[in-house]
Amino acid sequence: MIQYITLGTNNLSASAAFYEELLKEFNASRVMENERMVFWMPEGGGPGISICTPFDKSDASFGNGTMVALAAADKAQVDRIYNRAIELGAQCEGKPGIRGDVSYAGYFRDLDGNKINAICFV
Numbered sequence: 001m002i003q004y005i006t007l008g009t010n011n012l013s014a015s016a017a018f019y020e021e022l023l024k025e026f027n028a029s030r031v032m033e034n035e036r037m038v039f040w041m042p043e044g045g046g047p048g049i050s051i052c053t054p055f056d057k058s059d060a061s062f063g064n065g066t067m068v069a070l071a072a073a074d075k076a077q078v079d080r081i082y083n084r085a086i087e088l089g090a091q092c093e094g095k096p097g098i099r100g101d102v103s104y105a106g107y108f109r110d111l112d113g114n115k116i117n118a119i120c121f122v
Contacts, residue, residue, distance in 0.1 A: 004039070004048035005068055007114045008060025012036065015051045018088050018111050023049065025081050026070070060112055067107075067115040074120050075104045081118035082106030090116075098122070 009015035016038045020030070027043040037052035049068075054060050072078040075096070082096050085108045093115055096106030105119040 002047045004041075004050060006037075006050045006052055007068070007110070007112070008054055008062075009051045009112045010053070010060050011111065012038070012051065012053055014111055018085075018090075019049065019051060021088055022081065022085055025077065025084065062109075062113040062115065067117060069105075070116060070118045072118045072120040075122070078104055078106050078118045078120055082108060085110070085116070085118075093117075 007015075016033075019038070019040065023040050023042075028040040028048070029043070030038060031041045031048070032039040036055075037050055039048060039050040041048040070081060072081060078096050086092060090108040090110055092107070093109055094105070094107035094117075096104065096118075099105050099119075103119050103121050105117045107115065107117040109115050
């Protein structure tokens with residue numbers, strides 16, 4: 001159902017460097033970029049992710065209660081994504097672990113404060 005998501009940024013170059021490294025875990029590569037956005041798609045297709053400075057030129061901000069979930073294949077991939085995000089400057093919002101009885105997830109905020117989690121179902 002989801003084709004791609006877009007996250008706002010106030011520092012395109014720093015955000016692009018963060019996601020360039022983080023999205024390697026999904027074999028994603030840049031498929032489009034211009035002066036205000038960068039877009040990645042995973043190898044073989046599937047939902048993509050983009051970052052952009054807001055069209056209205058106001059500051060980008062994150063939504064309270066808004067979160068993007070990255071589908072991981074297994075617990076090991078959740079751990080790799082979470083740990084890499086923290087190494088790249090993300091802030092912890094919940095270390096990887098079992099959530100409820102059905103999932104394993106790690107939560108973090110990217111360089112602009114957008115809340116992301118890496119999740120797999122167990």
